[in-house]
Structures are given as C-alpha cells and as structure tokens.
Amino acid sequence: MNDAADRPIIAFDSGIGGLTVLREARVLIPDRRFVYIADDAGFPYGDWDEEPLRARILGLFEGFIATYDPEIVIIPCNTASTLVLDDLRRAFPAVPFVGTVPAIKPAAERTSSGLITVLATPGTVKRAYTRDLIQSFATKCHVRLVGSQNLARMAEAHIRGDHLDDAAIAAEIAPCFVEMDGKRTDIVVLACTHYPFLANVFRRLAPWPVDWLDPAEAIARRALSLLKPNGAGSEPEHGDDIAVFTSGNPDFSTRRLMQGFGLATV
Structure with missing residues (x-):
C-alpha cells in the first residue's frame, strides 16, 4: 500500500x-x-x-x-x-x-418563502433517501421534486461547447417555479452535479430570481x-x-x- x-x-x-x-x-x-x-x-x-x-x-x-x-x-x-x-x-x-445528497437541509435553513424545489434526475427524485431528507429537515417547507430526463445530457453538451436551445432548457426548469398563497419558490436545489454547468443559463431563463443551490x-x-x-x-x-x-x-x-x-x- x-x-x-x-x-x-x-x-x-x-x-x-x-x-x-x-x-x-x-x-x-x-x-x-x-x-x-x-x-x-x-x-x-x-x-x-x-x-x-x-x-x-x-x-x-x-x-x-x-x-x-x-x-x-x-x-x-x-x-x-x-x-x-x-x-x-x-x-x-x-x-x-x-x-x-440533495442539499435539502441547507435549503430549508435558507428559504424565506418556504417554497423549495429539488431539481434532480428521475432516479434521485424517486429514491427513498430523498424523501427521508425532506422528512428529516424540511417538514415545514413545501418541497417540489422535479426529475429531468434531459438536463444531464444537455449539461454535458453545453460544457463541450455545443449549442443548446433556450426553449428546451426553459421547458425543463419550468416545473421548478411554484406560486402559492402569494409566495414564490426562492431556492432550487441543484441535485445533480451536471446542473451547475448550466446555472448561468438557468438564471437567464428563470421567470424570477431564485437561489440555485450548488453543493460542490x-x-x-x-x-x-x-x-x-x-x-x-x-x-x-x-x-x-x-x-x-x-x-x-x-x-x-x-x-x-x-x-x-x-x-x-x-
């Protein structure tokens, strides 16, 4: 050794x-x-x-x-x-x-509106581990889980310099944004390490500003x-x-x- x-x-x-x-x-x-x-x-x-x-x-x-x-x-x-x-x-x-693991605990500690989205792959969204994190740390928050089939591939293409269609990316992140009782989603947890490569694109295409939480x-x-x-x-x-x-x-x-x-x- x-x-x-x-x-x-x-x-x-x-x-x-x-x-x-x-x-x-x-x-x-x-x-x-x-x-x-x-x-x-x-x-x-x-x-x-x-x-x-x-x-x-x-x-x-x-x-x-x-x-x-x-x-x-x-x-x-x-x-x-x-x-x-x-x-x-x-x-x-x-x-x-x-x-x-998805940064649900820090998101719950940081949110002002109580509306959090976890943007992940379908596998992470369906995993019991993710649900357990919500039960442990975010029971006072409304947490939306969004599983994207396509964003990891898009991120890989983007970092290699390929052109991506804004409308396609906007469609992937649109479910992340929730309005409820006069409040809006204010934190989106980037629960796939590919996604921070697209963070600047997400910010540009988002319908309103949010904190894109990168756990790196x-x-x-x-x-x-x-x-x-x-x-x-x-x-x-x-x-x-x-x-x-x-x-x-x-x-x-x-x-x-x-x-x-x-x-x-x-």
Whole structure:
C-alpha cells in the first residue's frame, strides 16, 4: 500500500458533471493528487434500473480500489450516492467515501418563502433517501421534486461547447417555479452535479430570481475534513492529475475539456 502522500483522491461520476466538485476540491485540497473517473460507458444513470446499476458501480469500484489505492473517494453524483454509498462503505471499509445528497437541509435553513424545489434526475427524485431528507429537515417547507430526463445530457453538451436551445432548457426548469398563497419558490436545489454547468443559463431563463443551490464547495469541505495531514512537505503538481473514462475512448471534445481542467486523459 502506498504512503498517504502518494495515494490519490478519486472523484467518481457518471459523466463529466463531477468536474464541478473536482474544481472546488482542488482549491481546498491543493496537496493531493486526483483521479477523476467518469463512467461514460454507463451514462446517463437516470436511465438505469436500481439493481443493475448498483451491481455495476460495485463491480467498477473493485477495480478502482485495487488499481489506485485511493486515500479517499468522492462521489459527486447524487444518483450513485443515494443508491450505492452504503454498499460501497461496507465493501471497502478501509476507504472513506464522501457522497453527494440533495442539499435539502441547507435549503430549508435558507428559504424565506418556504417554497423549495429539488431539481434532480428521475432516479434521485424517486429514491427513498430523498424523501427521508425532506422528512428529516424540511417538514415545514413545501418541497417540489422535479426529475429531468434531459438536463444531464444537455449539461454535458453545453460544457463541450455545443449549442443548446433556450426553449428546451426553459421547458425543463419550468416545473421548478411554484406560486402559492402569494409566495414564490426562492431556492432550487441543484441535485445533480451536471446542473451547475448550466446555472448561468438557468438564471437567464428563470421567470424570477431564485437561489440555485450548488453543493460542490460543501462536498469538497467534507472531503478535506476526513483527510490526514500530508507529511510529504510539498504539494504535487496538478499536472499529475488524470481523467479515466470507462469507455476507454472519450471523444475529442471531451479530451479537450479534460485538458482545459488540467487533467491528462489516460
């Protein structure tokens, strides 16, 4: 097993959405190497049934843990976290896992109107874990769950530089906005790490201003809190950070995007 200073942090996502979390993690944790893993061969996770997806992710991680011996694993993917995080912790008890769940608690603490929307994938919306969060932290709020089949794909296309139709995006976010008893939705929880890539588009197309709640910094801070001090005495070059795609064959625009994030595709 490698020394802690040599062991990377894995960030795992269904696609490139987890780059929003990786960006924050690299700022807060500059003294670690990162391996970004995108399960592009399985993307999008919202189309999967639960048990096959659970088996797929567990199987993938057997290889990831053996290959990279990570110090910690961040899963910036709501669908994967709400489905398989507990299974991963049981399967690999020596490795700390930091998951991503819808930021319902901070939304409930921050809302003025009491009207909150959780914008997620269909898988996250239907998960009992999400309902439990609402029951635990937002019983005094009206919480609308909106599951989009299309926004994760749209976000991936957007970050690669493809043109998106404003009307199509506006249609996806329209159910997020609720008016009730003279009050309006004032917070939309971005419960898919792909969605922050579209945040500026959402702001432009929204029928009224809301707080688009991005959990990326909170996830990075949680990861930082679980790390032991690095005794290496120097920071690694982030040029050593790599991106791994389960397809083994990301397209040119994706490779260029990884390069822009300072990740070498292997």
